[in-house]
Amino acid sequence: MQPESLEAPTNRPIYSPVIVNNKSAHHLFICEGYPSREFQIFYSSVDDSKKTLLLVSESDSTIDHDSILVTHSELTAKLTQLLGEMPLSTTIYVLGSEAFIWDVHSVATQAGMVAEQIKMFAPVSGQRRLFCTHCYHITEDVTHSPAVCSGCQRNLLVRDHFSRLHAAYVGVQIDAEDPDDLPLPQELI
Amino acid sequence: MSTDQIKVRVAAVAQVAPMIREFTLTAVTGSLYPFSPGSHVVVEMPGEQKIYRNAYSLLSDSHDASAYRIAVRLQDNSRGGSVFMHQQVKEGDELLISPPANLFIPQWNAQKHILLAAGVGITPFMSYLPEMQRRQADFELHYLFRSKQTGAYQLELAEQLGQRFFSYDSDQAQRCNISELLADRPLGTHIYICGPEGLIKDVQSVAEQLGWPDSVIHFEEFAAPKPGKPFTVELKSTGKTVQVGESESLLEALEEAEVAVPNLCRGGVCGQCATPVAEGEIEHRDNYLSVDEKARQDCVMPCVSRAHSDRLVLDI
Structure with a gap:
């Protein structure tokens, strides 16, 4: 990990721009709260038959009739179950707070995924x-x-x-x- | 190299396949270091012309470090090491070995482990299997061999592993179809390959077509440095020159000339022996440097790589 500048050395993750991995057989999109416009466009760019959308929210709102809605406390169990049914050639795209995206990273790693399969958007807030x-x-x-x-x-x-x-x-x-x-x-x- | 070495006694020698001999090594004084599954040791073999140093995987259960076991295949184009082990080493002899090091560790968070061994490439998996069984890990072992030459431990493995064991004896025209082996694997699968470069390349190419991430593919290649045309190496700091012969590696030639280069795997994998290069054209043969790093032509892995040019100047 590179420090952001010499004046302020940090040990923070660096988030690169996220692009769709076209080699993947399946794409799992995970979003905390209501998906941003940018995330929705990104999601739409992938063929319907090859994707799953998991929304994590405490309120009952969906943007897509095919999406799966869970609360934060249900996330680990649901994500573990979903990953157990997915092919090895799967990529995750995750958007949310920094703690959230790394929680997803941790569950996915426990399921045997490797870092390059988990694409993280820059955190949505500084919290x-x-x-x-x-x-x-x-x-x-x-x-x-x-x-x-x-x-x-x-x-x-x-x-x-x-x-x-x-x-x-x-x-x-x-x-x-x-x-x-x-x-x-x-x-x- | 020398200060860390352990003196061991050859407690037993056994022929475990037509071309493979197994050696049981015990400590001469004190006890042996514990080790983890996938570990290897570098055995020093004082031949008549020169000293050979080859890396061999430890075969035994990692919970039992009372003895180390290694298996050596007599290589068709042996540079001397495997011939020495097969013809010179007898029960009761003493050998110098390095402490165990591990560059081929099982990924314990995998949901499924596919072990793919070819010939003497079964050796690192011999230390995986007891630990995988203890942890009740989900694994399968696919073992490719030619029973007229290799195929060590196949009967005991078949008996111990039952349905988890798949053997392919090419002397009986049994082939392993890599595309079928890799098809429809669930998320969380990791594959480990120990065998020749061609097998590793086949797996990588099929895996890429299937969209597998690179990091779920783990491999250890049979690592003897291949011969090449002779060249001269010069040390920039002192101007000292060393001749590298056709059948010796750059690292071996440097060691012979008492130029110390830190090293570990001696097979172009670990990166320990990375040495800066000031002049000359490098023939890269390692699996450590990236394509970009190789193109820079400023660093060489002397354990396997050589020179295209007649002269190579090392920046040491």
Whole structure:
């Protein structure tokens, strides 16, 4: 992984433009929430007989009568079941928050898929999942740093260090030495 | 190379196929290192003319490191190593080997493992099988051989593996159809090939047509460096020159001349021996460098690659 610039070294995933893998026998599109116009056009470019659309949402809305709708909590079971029925020559295209796309990556890898079969669109928002290195608790949808850990209430510096295993950024307490020295929160990008 | 070596005793020698001999190696002092399925060791063979070093897969169950077992096929165009093992090495002899290294590890998150062995290429899978059975992994073994030459362990494998075992004896006109073997495989399938380059290429070409991702194909090629035309190699730093003969590799010639080059697989796979090149035209024969890296002509894998030009200058 390449740092974005010398001034700000990071350990964040880099998302390349997604193109359809024409060699694949089957294409599985996965989208969190309502699919963007761009994603819909991308989806339409693939032959109907070779594709499946999985929408992950808490509300009951579909764009396509053939799509499969699940909630976040149902995702792992449904995706595992779908992958078990698909040919080896399958490609996944996934759009959503960064934590979501890496959750999908993790389920797909568990099913024996390899990285080049999982195409990830750039995350739709700057929200981060935060992993606390002190209590191992996960805090969702973090937008600013420092952020308060939902497990141990420590003030965590949100580092630009992404863990693929946890699909989360690493957070470390920032005011351990001096509780009065807490930097002003800055918006994460 | 030398500091890490282990001295072992040849505890047993057995003929396991017309052209294949198995050697059981035990520690002379202390105990042997544990190893993982797919591991190999490099055996040093002090021949009369020169020292040969060949890599051989460990055959035994990785849960039992009380002895290592290797199997050596007498090569038709042997450069000396396999002849030495077959003709010189006897029970009770001592040999120097490297500690085990592994460049052919099973992918444990696969849903299905297809093992494809040709001839003596059965060897790495001998250490896969006990672990796959312990983990209750879903696998099949397809074993291609010529019973007049190879086919080691086929009877015990047939007995142990039952329906998971498929044998193809080309001396009985039994052929393995690669297209049928790969057709209709479910997602999560990984294939492992140990055999000649032609077999690996066949699998890669069928897999590409089927749209398989490259990373589900794992292979280990029979790795003896092939001969080529002699050339001179020069070290840029000291101006020292070394002649590379027709039947020796660049790495062997350098070792002979006491030029140390770190190395591991000696078969053009691992990348350990990568050496910068300042001048001369390289004949790349490895599986490590990418097409682009090869085209740059600035780095060579001396374990298998050679020179097109009469002279090659190494930037060391």
